[in-house]
Amino acid sequence: MNVLEIAGLTVDLPAESGRTRILHGVDLALQPGRIHGLAGESGSGKTMTGLAVLGLLPPGAATMGQIRLGSEDLLTLPPRQLNALRGRSVSMVFQDPSTSLHPMLSIGHQLTDHLRHHLKLDRKAARRRAVELLGQVRIPNPEEALRRYPHQYSGGMRQRIAIAIALACEPKVLIADEPTTALDVTVQAGVLRLLRRLCDDLDLAVLLVTHDLGVMSAIADDVSVMRHGLVVETGARGQVLTDPRHEYTRSLLDALPGRSTA
Numbered sequence: 001m002n003v004l005e006i007a008g009l010t011v012d013l014p015a016e017s018g019r020t021r022i023l024h025g026v027d028l029a030l031q032p033g034r035i036h037g038l039a040g041e042s043g044s045g046k047t048m049t050g051l052a053v054l055g056l057l058p059p060g061a062a063t064m065g066q067i068r069l070g071s072e073d074l075l076t077l078p079p080r081q082l083n084a085l086r087g088r089s090v091s092m093v094f095q096d097p098s099t100s101l102h103p104m105l106s107i108g109h110q111l112t113d114h115l116r117h118h119l120k121l122d123r124k125a126a127r128r129r130a131v132e133l134l135g136q137v138r139i140p141n142p143e144e145a146l147r148r149y150p151h152q153y154s155g156g157m158r159q160r161i162a163i164a165i166a167l168a169c170e171p172k173v174l175i176a177d178e179p180t181t182a183l184d185v186t187v188q189a190g191v192l193r194l195l196r197r198l199c200d201d202l203d204l205a206v207l208l209v210t211h212d213l214g215v216m217s218a219i220a221d222d223v224s225v226m227r228h229g230l231v232v233e234t235g236a237r238g239q240v241l242t243d244p245r246h247e248y249t250r251s252l253l254d255a256l257p258g259r260s261t262a
């Protein structure tokens with residue numbers, strides 16, 4: 001069963017000479033408890049696909065197609081309803097956790113604000129839930145962490161905290177856009193394992209945007225490959241990464257060091 005279904009998504013952005021089409025009819029389906037990797041070269045439209053789901057495309061963007069979440073088409077929802085949905089049913093983790101965490105506010109402040117705003121929890125309940133969330137993403141001493149500030153944590157820990165905030169409202173869908181790209185290689189594996197565990201435990205549907213096929217082969221269940229604003233190949237990870245059908249996927253794999261599908 002698909003929790004999120006993107007069908008024929010096109011996105012036009014304003015350009016000097018009128019409009020430029022950056023997505024040309026993207027099809028993509030996410031299932032609960034599965035990580036769907038979205039690969040492709042820089043500029044192929046991976047990030048724009050994620051932003052379209054969240055209704056966060058650049059100003060002046062025009063869309064066609066459908067993004068179905070349950071019975072709703074996110075592309076036709078009025079802004080207020082889309083706002084309510086964002087961060088609740090669908091949430092996002094970005095490459096650089098310092099862009100999603102406020103440097104001047106304590107971790108507790110940021111987490112409880114989010115919980116009180118979206119879930120209308122009282123102070124005590126929000127605090128309890130915040131401690132639980134920090135434990136879930138394996139932040140040591142969650143009670144104490146509430147009083148600390150983002151700069152007191154390493155990049156990997158900050159990304160875990162950003163993931164905790166993204167999960168605060170128990171979303172059905174998590175979009176993770178290059179979540180480990182800014183991290184040390186040694187820390188990357190831990191964050192990927194965390195995403196895997198959360199996906200399994202919470203039955204989350206995860207869209208993992210990454211240009212790194214190594215990351216993809218480590219944790220994705222399904223893989224889609226984008227090129228020039230289109231998904232050119234979709235399938236189970238094993239099939240796409242070992243027996244690609246599309247020539248472009250083959251060329252991406254052949255470009256990996258020490259690897260050839262020929």
Ligand SMILES: Nc1ncnc2c1ncn2[C@@H]1O[C@H](COP(=O)(O)OP(=O)(O)OP(=O)(O)O)[C@@H](O)[C@H]1O
Pocket residue numbers: 013022040041042043044045046047048049058211
């Ligand atoms: N704010 C913007 N205004 C206009 N065009 C944009 C904007 N942001 C991105 N684009 C264009 O949209 C296309 C898709 O970009 P997108 O960021 O989705 O690619 P990507 O696959 O995520 O690449 P990367 O791996 O480099 O992040 C590119 O051609 C890009 O130049």
